[in-house]
Amino acid sequence: xxxxxxxxxxxxxxxxxxxxxxxxxxxxxxxxxxxxxxxxxxxxxxxxxxxxxxxxxxxxxxxxxxxxxxxxxxxxxxxxxxxxxxxxxxxxxxxxxxxxxxxxxxxxxxxxxxxxxxxxxxxxxxxxxxxxxxxxxxxxxxxxxxxxxxxxxxxxxxxxxxxxxxxxxxxxxxxxxxxxxxxxxxxxxxxxxxxxxxxxxxxxxxxxxxxxxx
Amino acid sequence: xxxxxxxxxxxxxxxxxxxxxxxxxxxxxxxxxxxxxxxxxxxxxxxxxxxxxxxxxxxxxxxxxxxxxxxxxxxxxxxxxxxxxxxxxxxxxxxxxxxxxxxxxxxxxxxxxxxxxxxxxxxxxxxxxxxxxxxxxxxxxxxxxxxxxxxxxxxxxxxxxxxxxxxxxxxxxxxxxxxxxxxxxxxx
Numbered sequence: 001x002x003x004x005x006x007x008x009x010x011x012x013x014x015x016x017x018x019x020x021x022x023x024x025x026x027x028x029x030x031x032x033x034x035x036x037x038x039x040x041x042x043x044x045x046x047x048x049x050x051x052x053x054x055x056x057x058x059x060x061x062x063x064x065x066x067x068x069x070x071x072x073x074x075x076x077x078x079x080x081x082x083x084x085x086x087x088x089x090x091x092x093x094x095x096x097x098x099x100x101x102x103x104x105x106x107x108x109x110x111x112x113x114x115x116x117x118x119x120x121x122x123x124x125x126x127x128x129x130x131x132x133x134x135x136x137x138x139x140x141x142x143x144x145x146x147x148x149x150x151x152x153x154x155x156x157x158x159x160x161x162x163x164x165x166x167x168x169x170x171x172x173x174x175x176x177x178x179x180x181x182x183x184x185x186x187x188x189x190x191x192x193x194x195x196x197x198x199x200x201x202x203x204x205x206x207x208x209x210x211x212x213x214x
Numbered sequence: 215x216x217x218x219x220x221x222x223x224x225x226x227x228x229x230x231x232x233x234x235x236x237x238x239x240x241x242x243x244x245x246x247x248x249x250x251x252x253x254x255x256x257x258x259x260x261x262x263x264x265x266x267x268x269x270x271x272x273x274x275x276x277x278x279x280x281x282x283x284x285x286x287x288x289x290x291x292x293x294x295x296x297x298x299x300x301x302x303x304x305x306x307x308x309x310x311x312x313x314x315x316x317x318x319x320x321x322x323x324x325x326x327x328x329x330x331x332x333x334x335x336x337x338x339x340x341x342x343x344x345x346x347x348x349x350x351x352x353x354x355x356x357x358x359x360x361x362x363x364x365x366x367x368x369x370x371x372x373x374x375x376x377x378x379x380x381x382x383x384x385x386x387x388x389x390x391x392x393x394x395x396x397x398x399x400x401x402x
Contacts, residue, residue: 019273036311103307106302107310107378213384
């Protein structure tokens, strides 16, 4: 008989030395809180959705007035309406995916469902960053073609004071550009670190499982 | 009016009865779960030992598996054996869900790897080889480990495949490859 088969028999018949937990040892365990990866992913995902949804609300009133005077109010209202629809759709998708995560699924399906839930939130974040870039570019293009109005408005503010019009415009565009790049760079770094750490093991195991199927 | 009041009382009684029923139901569920887990705890211990390296982590993983089993227990319909159902949940927890936690778990110390001798005669070669095999399995990846574990537990390929979510053919091919590796470890 094959050595491995012998060992398999031995594995099953021999008792291994394990702690023997009694009923009263196990019972308190039911009341403890889980620290599973799914719990962390859900918490972080909800925070992300909340963050991006709230961000639309906390744009200061002064900047809204600024847009009003430039004649952008109507367009921005449409953009906002569209945004709410998208947020609602993502929350629905997220909830549907979350419900699919069942510990009684096969190992592969469980992994796929977790990764899928994560992916939904990723798309949500991509959408928001994309939207932010599109808005930034769109508004700046609009500014570019309505420079006179912009200079009038900016001259009313102290910060740009008595600088010649040409410089004001240059400065304005450069500031806008740098701020945009910095925010996006920061976000990318944050995501890279957070999910790199959280999903590393899951992704490695998923690759291992996929390799069996080639 | 009297009838109305009587009805009200009946309803109230029904309400308290339902609450009481629910409570006893939960108690029964808890009792049934804990006794079955107590009986089958060695399956969980084996998985913990394969997937962790010290007794603290072992106990922490045992705790997490218990939580996940308990959370899933209401959906266990009893159409398969409790132990069969356990394999899947426990492996899913060990492989995918588990994250080391800082939670305090009561620790019972136990020796590293040791098999109690059940046969009359002491066969040191088998004992050594079992240890050797255990060490070899521990160096495998998380998925391969699950495959070997289910094989050692005498699960057939159909069950192994459905637990992992792969086809039977793929499970067989992969297992044969791992067997080859283990044989070279056992017969250098």
